[in-house]
Amino acid sequence: MDIFTAGRDFVRRDARVLERRLFATVFEGADPQGVVDALRGFQNADGGFGQGLEPDKRCPDSLPLDVEVAFDTLLAAEARDEEMVRRAADWLDRTANSDGAVPLCGPAVEGYPRAEHITEWTYQPGINPTAGLVGRLHKLGFEHPWRDRAGAWCAAQLADGFPEDAHGLHEALEFLEHTDDVDLDRIRDWLPKLQWFRADAADPTYGVTPLHLAQTPDSFWRPLFTDAQLDAHLDRLIEDQQDDGGWAITWEPPGPAAHLEYRGIVTVGALRTLKAYNRL
Template sequence: MILPKNNYLKARNFILTNARMIERRLFEFHFENGTSEGVFHAVYAYRNSDGGFGHGMEPDTASPESQPLFGIMALETLDEVGYLTKEIILKDFMPYFKSITTEKGGIPWMFRPKSEYPCEEHFKTVKEWAAISTTAPLLGILEKYEIDIPWMKKAEQFVWSEFERIKEKHVFCYLCVSRWLTFLEHTKSQDKAKKTINNLKNWISNNGIICEDKTDEGWGLYGKPHGLNYAPSTKSILFSLFSKMTMESDIKELISRQKDDGRWDTWYGISEGTKLEWAGIQTLWVLKVLNNYGRIQY
């Protein structure tokens, strides 16, 4: 099944009229020959003087405060468009990440807000200890760009110990898994990485992680993943985990879920405005996935 040209144009128009600047710039980069420099400027609009990123880079919070996760999102986005360099990582990112490193060697996922701004409730109760979901992708990016700094040694020990400790506990979160894979793909400890990847495949296959019920409104959203969440392209490490029939079925269902105004929706959002922002994020993600599988008519 292919997304018809008219439906693609509806999605394009939804992004360009409703999404945040960062999603609009990313859309232009991926689909309309936009520049990576444009994405860079959109990303750095969220940057603070402490070197961290805030200002609602994830729409679940309106707080301007720097959050570790937002720094990881910034790194991932610059890497996605080919703008990231060793110099940018070391100069613009690592001073902040070093400043928030815990005694265990990892960096937290989030910090509780210190200022009064609207946010989802989970921000107010977040555990501020070191997290694999932020430390692992940071290490993976450092390895990818052939960076070797003392900070990495203890951080890597922390990540491997966390893989052993948490096992399959967070495998339902496909966003976490994709960030683990950044580390597992690029770490020099490939024997350990291959074993961990095999464990991931077993956990995803055998623990009822994949949402089989396509009548569920939450299908494909947080906590109810489908195959494309784990394998957003044929080059994905976990692509071999899914049959051709499964992926065809997921692509068909994904295309069918487009709304009349061109969006793919989510249930996220602390306001009507942030629901639109999340819809912009989701719509861009769907278009990138369909493009990766050659399923858009232009």
């Protein structure tokens, strides 16, 4: 069975409704409104997103991490719902500190099953996820007072230096893409210093790879990497497809359902990347 068919069958069999509808939109021409409709089940009355949209915590409360996943899903589906995004941005505005910064999660997660890495460090407002959320609102073409306030804070923070971990830099790049302050050489030199950056395609451990930063050939950050680097990671991505057609994850979610949900997310993501690079 070929890569795409095996991946499709995994999504159809084991992924949750949201990823099945996203797959149908991206690969089968389904109406992106179906993705918006599926996302509605994760949006709370306060406008934020929760309900375990990001599966590493089963907390129903609205959290910035879940808002980020919602924005990513809309972008992947090329779907737009102004009211949905406005309510989420309003929630971010109310949740942020005086500078506009937000944390990934909050103490509400402590009452629910969660992965081991969802601890107090995720309660601190920071570039991760603030910069990523600002960048995604730019990609969605959505103007909002919180976007401007938080963007000014992000610019000031990044003027003093880049984050020291790959997740933080990934979020920073989402923001910097929409500014005039881009120094590719400086960023390229910083990559080897990052914790959790997996430059070597042969490394099987958890990490952020060049394909996470340049998900498509026309990505703003594609010039950070050589063709050989990207080809090696694309080869590895193909090699990592499991016998059941899905892709594995390299961390431990809070339970079997969350594990399968995350595999659905990364499988659709892997297929999207391979499609973008003409590898399907």
